[in-house]
Amino acid sequence: MSQPELSELKEQVYKDSREGAEFDRFHQRTRTHRPNFVYELVRILMSLMAWIFFRARNEHPERVPAVGPVILAPNHFSFLDHFFLGVALRRKVHFMAKSQLFKPPLQYVYSPGGVFPVRRGVADNEAFVTAVTILDRGDTMAMYAEGGRSRTGELSTKPRRGIGRLALLSGAPVVPVAIVGSSHVRNWKRLQFPKVKVFYGEPFAYERIEKPTREQEQATANEIFAEVRALYDKATAGSAT
Template identity: 30%
Template sequence: MFKRDVIPSIDPSLGRGPDPERGESEGTGKGRGGRTFSDNGRSPWGRRLKQKIVAFYEFLGEWMYRIVWVLSYPVLRLFFRLEVRHPERIPREGPIILAANHHSHLDPWILQIAFPRRITYMVSFAFYKGMGWWFYRMHKAIPLKEKGLNKEAFVRGLEVLKESGVIAIFPEGWDNGRVEAWHGNPGVAMLSSRSHIPVLPAKISGAKEALPKGALFPRFVKITVTYGEPIPFNGAGKPNKEALRRMTDLIMERIKGLS
């Protein structure tokens, strides 16, 4: 289902290990005579320490995910009367790209509780700078730069999909303000077209009223998450800018039309 040559097609050097036949040593990949340090100057000991730290965060993240889910589900059901519509449309296995509207800080929490599989979010890098940086790192969220290319984030998203994971993106971003304009960023369409993985639209209703931007305390209103039929873009190939815009508009129209 997943096109195996997607990542190499972006940059053949990404993820490539040292090649002894080319005289490359581990840590440089630049030929003979290189230092025993990586490209960013980290020693082998430093790399091992970083790997242990990353593994520890992943371990904590897995347990935190389970604990948060167990505690959050009854809260959402009891106080917010959470309703999940059309759960039968959710693929129980295999890679999927989840696209949802975004008008409240509660959205990532609600979407994860309303989804039966663990989600890897692609979020603004600004969230990594705030008080909740540890939460996003433990949950292996992929940071997105506000400006410029997000090549590294794009490749990481493809890697998650290649491992049959779930990627969630809020195409509207976080700058939509108080007006529901339903305009999306083409990143989700690009990820789908390059990976050949369908997009599952989801509409979160009630979160904006429960905790609008600027509010400190939530209001206990009904929250509904509605899933649509997966949207395949298998024949998109390498779409141009105009085609990506049409694909993005289709995704946003499907999300808006869910009820």
């Protein structure tokens, strides 16, 4: 990513001053309700945008299990990665989003659309309870292996342990995903629309552990991210030839 592009990125705010109880209603809704028509409406609109402007294409979406719990583990460059990830999937994908976004009017789209808050900078156990609940009922959950957006245009050097924690707590199959090209999405402001490709890897799973240690979580996260990196490197090497 060029220096002008980096300078356009706003400084990330990691802590939300609101108490965790303020987000209980969003967790409760996600735990008891699947995404409704809002998800379908947003998917149609954003899919058209992804296909027309960013020429979004997908490789091997059939590798995502059609039924049963599954964790999608992509890299993360852009705020549009959520939409690129789900364009080719008929399954409704749940996402975590930073709690700062849960304010009117966006909260009225996020919550019925299957998005729930995570409070960054604190040990937000409620977010993991919600995520495991989603998986236990046989639905699809996406979680970025890097924890947040890469600010450099390159994959992060080390993943956050959250993806490892979720994989161990749930025992759900993990599908590594490489999103290529979205690091330049902000160029749309200059009427430049990069081509985006999404590559889905083969699913794999870990034995479910009720109380994994931090070391187990990090080791699992490292293994998952290694699969994401291998997929990304293969995809970018192929596009360069």
